[in-house]
Amino acid sequence: MELIGMPLSPFVKKCEVILHEKNITFHYRQISPLIDQDQYFEHSPTGKMPILLDGDFALPDSSAIAVYLDGIAPEPALIPADPAQRAWVIWLEEYSDSVLLPLSSGLFFARFIGPRLMGLPVDEDGAAAILDNVMPPAFDYLEKQLSAAGAYLAPPGYSLADIAVAAQICMMRLAGESIDAARWPLLAAWFERVCARPAFQKCLTEEARFFDIWQNTDQFLPVDGSAAARQLGR
Numbered sequence: 001m002e003l004i005g006m007p008l009s010p011f012v013k014k015c016e017v018i019l020h021e022k023n024i025t026f027h028y029r030q031i032s033p034l035i036d037q038d039q040y041f042e043h044s045p046t047g048k049m050p051i052l053l054d055g056d057f058a059l060p061d062s063s064a065i066a067v068y069l070d071g072i073a074p075e076p077a078l079i080p081a082d083p084a085q086r087a088w089v090i091w092l093e094e095y096s097d098s099v100l101l102p103l104s105s106g107l108f109f110a111r112f113i114g115p116r117l118m119g120l121p122v123d124e125d126g127a128a129a130i131l132d133n134v135m136p137p138a139f140d141y142l143e144k145q146l147s148a149a150g151a152y153l154a155p156p157g158y159s160l161a162d163i164a165v166a167a168q169i170c171m172m173r174l175a176g177e178s179i180d181a182a183r184w185p186l187l188a189a190w191f192e193r194v195c196a197r198p199a200f201q202k203c204l205t206e207e208a209r210f211f212d213i214w215q216n217t218d219q220f221l222p223v224d225g226s227a228a229a230r231q232l233g234r
């Protein structure tokens with residue numbers, strides 16, 4: 001099996017964690033947005049990562065990949081069988097992918113992607129707006145989920161919901177922010193608990209290694225930053 005994607009992406013990390021949780025051996029084809037797009041446009045009309053290759057089967061989209069992996073490697077189950085529990089896990093994954101994404105990738109764009117890949121200035125006003133307006137209601141909601149569900153976000157236990165949400169918060173942390181434990185104590189403790197899992201530890205080691213190369217070498221830099229910006233439509 002092969003995973004194509006950038007180790008900093010929360011969607012790629014979601015799949016990477018699942019592969020490790022299920023002890024599936026895979027080859028990791030690490031790429032960067034803006035310079036390696038042919039590699040994923042070949043397999044997806046959206047041109048977005050991740051892509052999973054399993055023999056001749058090329059599957060885009062982290063949510064579809066999560067369903068596939070849970071089907072072919074049922075242990076440990078990361079999507080519950082009970083209909084209500086299953087639906088709730090899928091809802092929290094969707095909440096993470098749509099509501100937390102502007103928080104994590106918005107911060108990372110303002111502080112890293114824009115300056116590093118597109119020649120834009122660091123956008124601290126943009127980051128402050130995200131921290132003031134997007135983070136508090138999202139973290140309040142997650143805190144409420146944990147106060148109802150316990151150690152993990154959704155019953156019956158650790159699931160795709162935890163993986164998807166934690167993967168987004170990893171990117172927020174990479175952008176220099178942490179969870180305020182005085183304001184969101186359950187969420188802060190949950191994040192530590194999830195990140196301590198061996199599957200997450202493997203991904204975080206890889207994240208740090210890749211981030212170092214991405215920041216300090218030109219290996220993943222687009223040749224022309226302004227052309228790259230036009231490609232992203234910014």
Ligand SMILES: N[C@@H](CCC(=O)N[C@@H](CS)C(=O)NCC(=O)O)C(=O)O
Nearest residue numbers: 009010011033048049050061062063
């Ligand atoms: N719904 C998709 C979203 C994937 C996505 O947005 N990937 C971003 C990286 S975090 C991407 O490929 N961006 C590159 C681009 O837009 O050119 C999934 O779950 O896989």
